Amino acid sequence: MSDIKKVVLAYSGGLDTSVILKWIKKTYNCEVVTLTADLGQEEELDGLEEKALRTGASKAFILDLREEFAADFIFPMLRACAVYEGRYLLGTSIARPLIAKAQVDIARSEGATAIAHGATGKGNDQVRFELTANVLEPRLTVIAPWREWDFRSRTDLINFARQNGIPVPSDKGPSYSMDRNLMHLSFEGQELEDPWNEPGPGSHLLCAPIEKAPDKPEIITIDFEKGDPVAVNGERLSPAALIKTLNTLGGVHGIGRLDMVENRYVGMKSRGVYETPGCTILHAAHRDLEGICMDREVLHMRDQLIPRYAEMVYYGYWFSPERKALQALMDQAQERVTGTVRLKLYKGNVVPLGRKSPLSLYNANLATFEEDEVYNQADATGFIRLAGLRLRGLGR
Structure with a gap:
């Protein structure tokens, strides 16, 4: 402990990280600098700098990382069509x-020798934070208070906060554990801890309930270049602005709701509700465009690798050499994925209506049910005969 003079704390301003800030100062007798990443939490960022300084931080950084988040993290993942356990984006x-x-x-810039986070010892986030630090700056010490202190409940944290002059959230009763950013909003805890329970109305923030979604569908277009979305309804937007626009469009129509029980990296099962309106639209549009742009064998090989790629992201191996190597393959597979998709948004559904591409591999003259002059149907006889050779032997 005596070697730790300055710590950089990932700070959200909530009860946990506010208590952690004060606890680190008291326990390690060191300086604490807070880092709040603006990833699109919206109003959650209001007043955080003042609160951090008032709670004891020597400096409080709030960094606008929304464009970097969208362009360098979300978009590469979308190019890979990453979905964990077939459902979670x-x-x-x-x-x-x-x-x-x-x-x-x-x-590095502040000369700190340690970083700290508020992830619990039960979850995935502790792994994600620490594996990233391991590869980017292995000399840093990681402080994980939930694995060190004696607090065991929210009541313990509230008592500590009151004893140390930390503002405590007004007691509105039990609340969800929530995480929000530009891409999604997650809910855990409360009635969701019983997988038989239906999610309560408080778990609808970004996405309208299907029953309250408009009765009239909305038609939109999305343009892609090499697998990246670049425009909505013909208007070119920055990566972050594009996702935010689609969040609004999708949320109105109740698109992007997911209720699932997933497998955490540490070994337990966890039930969560996710709202991901914009990227649910992007995922559907992107996969649809791939149908006319990607070679069959490249598409099939890429699809076999999606579960492995998604695991790397979920488990916290974003900066690992294997993820980077696989990303190169994923990006190479996207070289031809340029074009436009037209979609219908309606009652929680994203329905592709049409797709076009200057690099399309679709040939109407080959696929037609009408007469053509480019395909000899008799050629299929030999193809099927050879394809069935082993099956005929098995049948005998």
Whole structure:
């Protein structure tokens, strides 16, 4: 402990990290610098700098990382069509390596020898933060208070906060554990801890309930260049602005709700509800465009690698050499994915209506049910005969 003079804390301003800030100062007798990454939390960032300084931070950094988050983290993941366990679009998972990277950058510039986070010893985030620090700056010490202190409940934290002059959130009763960023909003805890319970109305913030979504569908277009979305309804937007625009469009129509029980890296199962309106639209549009742009064997090979790529993101290996190597393959596979998709948004559904591309591999003259002059149907006889050779032998 005596070697730790300055710590960079990933700070959200909530009860946990506010208590952690004060606890580190008291326990380690050191200076604490806070780092808050603006990843699109919106109003959650209001007043955080003042609160951090009032709670004891020597400096409080709030960094606008929204464009970097979208362009360098979300978009590469979308190019890879990453989905964990076939359902989860990894909105929380992909944010952690960027926050940890920013922590390391601040630690270097401020001469800190340690970083700290508020992740619990039960979850995935502790792994994601620390694996990122391991590869980017292995000399840093990592302080994980939830694995060190004697607090065991929210009541313990509230008591400590009151004893140390830390403002305590007004007691509105039990609340969800939530994580919000540009990509999604997650809910855990409360009635969700019983997987049989239906999510309560408080778990609808970004996405309208299906029953309240408009009765009239909305038609939009999305343009892509080499697998990256670049425009909505013909208007070119920055990566962060594009996702935010689609969040609004999708949220109105109740698109992007997911309720699932997933497998955490540490070994337990966890139930969560996710709202990911914009990137749910992007994922559907992107996969649809790939259908006319990607070679069959490249597409099939890439799809076999999606679960492995998604695991790397979920488990916290974003900066690992294997993820970088696999990303190169994913990006190479996207070289032809340029074009436009037209979609219908309606009652929680994203329905592709049409797609076009200057690099399309679709040939209407080959696929037609009408007469053509480019395909000899008799050629299929020999193809099928050879394809069935082993099956005929098995049948005998």
